[in-house]
Amino acid sequence: MGKTKKNVWKPVGINLENANELICFEQLTDYKIVRGEIGESNHSDDEDVPRKKQKRKKKPSNSQKLQKNAVKRKNSNIDSSVPHKKTKNAVCSEKQMPEVAADVINSEPDLEHVDSWKQFSLPEPILKALAVKKFERPTEIQKLTLPEAMLKRKDILGAAETGSGKTLAFAIPIVASILEAEENGKNISDTLWALIITPTRELTIQVGNHIRDLCRFTNIKVQEIVGGLSVDKQNRKLHEKPQIIVATPGRIWEMVRKGQEHLAEIHKIRFLVIDEADRMFEKNHFEEFPCLLERINHPAEKLTTEYRRQTFVFSATLSLSHAPPSYVLKKKRNKTKQSVKISSEEKLKAFINLLELKHPSIVDITKKNVLAEGIQENVVLCPMDEKDYYLYYILKMHHGKKIIFANSVGCVKRLHRLLNLLECDPKLLFADMAQNQRLKNLENFEKKPNGLLLATDVAARGLDIPDIDIIIHYQIPRTSEIYVHRSGRSVRGMSAQGTSIALCSPGENHFYTKIRNTLGKDQKYPSYTIGRPEIFAAVKKAVDISRNIERIETKTRNAQLNANWIEKCAKEMDILLDDDEKPEKLNDQSRKKQQLEIKRLKAELRSLVSRPVLPLQESLKYPKFETVQSYIAQCSQNKS
Numbered sequence: 001m002g003k004t005k006k007n008v009w010k011p012v013g014i015n016l017e018n019a020n021e022l023i024c025f026e027q028l029t030d031y032k033i034v035r036g037e038i039g040e041s042n043h044s045d046d047e048d049v050p051r052k053k054q055k056r057k058k059k060p061s062n063s064q065k066l067q068k069n070a071v072k073r074k075n076s077n078i079d080s081s082v083p084h085k086k087t088k089n090a091v092c093s094e095k096q097m098p099e100v101a102a103d104v105i106n107s108e109p110d111l112e113h114v115d116s117w118k119q120f121s122l123p124e125p126i127l128k129a130l131a132v133k134k135f136e137r138p139t140e141i142q143k144l145t146l147p148e149a150m151l152k153r154k155d156i157l158g159a160a161e162t163g164s165g166k167t168l169a170f171a172i173p174i175v176a177s178i179l180e181a182e183e184n185g186k187n188i189s190d191t192l193w194a195l196i197i198t199p200t201r202e203l204t205i206q207v208g209n210h211i212r213d214l215c216r217f218t219n220i221k222v223q224e225i226v227g228g229l230s231v232d233k234q235n236r237k238l239h240e241k242p243q244i245i246v247a248t249p250g251r252i253w254e255m256v257r258k259g260q261e262h263l264a265e266i267h268k269i270r271f272l273v274i275d276e277a278d279r280m281f282e283k284n285h286f287e288e289f290p291c292l293l294e295r296i297n298h299p300a301e302k303l304t305t306e307y308r309r310q311t312f313v314f315s316a317t318l319s320l321s322h323a324p325p326s327y328v329l330k331k332k333r334n335k336t337k338q339s340v341k342i343s344s345e346e347k348l349k350a351f352i353n354l355l356e357l358k359h360p361s362i363v364d365i366t367k368k369n370v371l372a373e374g375i376q377e378n379v380v381l382c383p384m385d386e387k388d389y390y391l392y393y394i395l396k397m398h399h400g401k402k403i404i405f406a407n408s409v410g411c412v413k414r415l416h417r418l419l420n421l422l423e424c425d426p427k428l429l430f431a432d433m434a435q436n437q438r439l440k441n442l443e444n445f446e447k448k449p450n451g452l453l454l455a456t457d458v459a460a461r462g463l464d465i466p467d468i469d470i471i472i473h474y475q476i477p478r479t480s481e482i483y484v485h486r487s488g489r490s491v492r493g494m495s496a497q498g499t500s501i502a503l504c505s506p507g508e509n510h511f512y513t514k515i516r517n518t519l520g521k522d523q524k525y526p527s528y529t530i531g532r533p534e535i536f537a538a539v540k541k542a543v544d545i546s547r548n549i550e551r552i553e554t555k556t557r558n559a560q561l562n563a564n565w566i567e568k569c570a571k572e573m574d575i576l577l578d579d580d581e582k583p584e585k586l587n588d589q590s591r592k593k594q595q596l597e598i599k600r601l602k603a604e605l606r607s608l609v610s611r612p613v614l615p616l617q618e619s620l621k622y623p624k625f626e627t628v629q630s631y632i633a634q635c636s637q638n639k640s
């Protein structure tokens, strides 16, 4: 809701006999929506104006946008209070970092704050970058990985909860190794040194930015290579010969296959990182990934000790063990006549064999329940067709940033239409969307304190967006891994808290039970409570109206599409349709009637959704239900 100005409240005549806890109903008239910090409405006309103006401006290219984002991130992290002193390693030319250079070069981060990193003998530019980020001490996974990777030069299989800092655990050894090689007089400024593979484009860009942050006091070049953006532009970027490439498997393989010059010696990379490794090795996904691995591990190119490569394999669910899917189970049972459950050790062994790793260090600090500490879990058990009520209720009752996950694109699209009608301003993210739209939606979501993202599992892994309060599983995910990763979008870095709410219909109950079993939880479901039944009733009404509008609009749209298709086919085949073959179309009168009905429903809906659900100034950060309860108690005291 926006803040209101010039409010005029007018009593509304409604029968309140059965609404015990309801205080009153009023209609707000003569108001003006002012964009506020909490819950901006997408219905407001104010929002459209600058957008239209922006359209006229020449749009920046995608790569410009990405670069701008990277710069924005850099600037937001820079502590400019202390003067800068150039050091041997930190030869950062102003030409290379034009926009950040001024701040960075004039500031000398205080290395006292990063004392606890000094045990790893990190090069000074890395310590400075950590100081700028205010990362005072390593996280657990970093503490355990760095000595193995940097001092013992081991391959690593790393498993730690979501949001625990795995990116730096593999990035620091790479950057340190480049700096060390330079220090030893090697000219490797144009050498492809490390390749990092991640499963999604957004994650690739995020990891690229993260590493660029780490390299801000160096000359190291980092480049992202992802599908969906121009191949030519990315080709040009590779002509700059980046030392670190972060990529999705499909696009990088395409470029390797086509003989891209900088990738010609990909078998000589010193570091290979497979982030979200369990996802990368999933059957029928990333078909190009085995080809890429084969090229990197080409037997004819057996490397001398000089080129010994280190491989880092990371994921929050790397060692999560559970029974395979039922269809695999059935097949195996027929053969072995016994139940098969892959153990954590077997799973890790499979990665070691697939990647041909020799004596890797296994750093597995996942806890029994795998989920990140600080995530509060809840479940709503409800019939399928009531999920929309609970969803909207949760959105209305709790402030903060939220992500709604669904299993299919169709479901996400339907919810998008519904939540738009309910003025929740959801941003969409699914794999088939144009890449620039995906990035734009993510950026818009990130910016808003009460942002709402509606996504498929393309957003489930790795995305590191600060301050996400609530994750809603609109549909129960089919695997425990997805549940862990989805929920893990809410608790990032040190000392964060978040909530994961699953909407579970009777038909999904066995999936939910299986997830709980795999994650070692007991069978007592942590139930979500409806604190305000009267609000739930109002929410239900609004959802019903929206569904009604959505149903009418979808029906009309589908009928129109069908009619167009039949007519197009008939024209292409040069066939004249008989009257009874012609697709049914609404006549003018029916169309007008339908439009009036939609108009009426929309007006009714608007009056419902424009009213604040809770007349409290205070924001209801989940799960502070006691705030509502004490408000009700206070109101009834005032009444009596």
Ligand SMILES: Nc1ncnc2c1ncn2[C@@H]1O[C@H](COP(=O)(O)OP(=O)(O)OP(=O)(O)O)[C@@H](O)[C@H]1O
Residues within 6 Å of the ligand: 134, 135, 136, 137, 138, 139, 142, 160, 161, 162, 163, 164, 165, 166, 167, 168, 315, 316, 461, 462, 463, 464, 488, 492, 493, 494
């Ligand atoms: N030592 C540190 N101190 C404070 N914050 C840190 C530290 N290391 C990393 N972070 C921050 O923690 C957040 C999560 O880090 P990162 O994205 O690497 O987690 P992750 O373990 O890879 O999570 P996921 O499994 O979900 O991909 C990031 O915002 C990162 O900047």
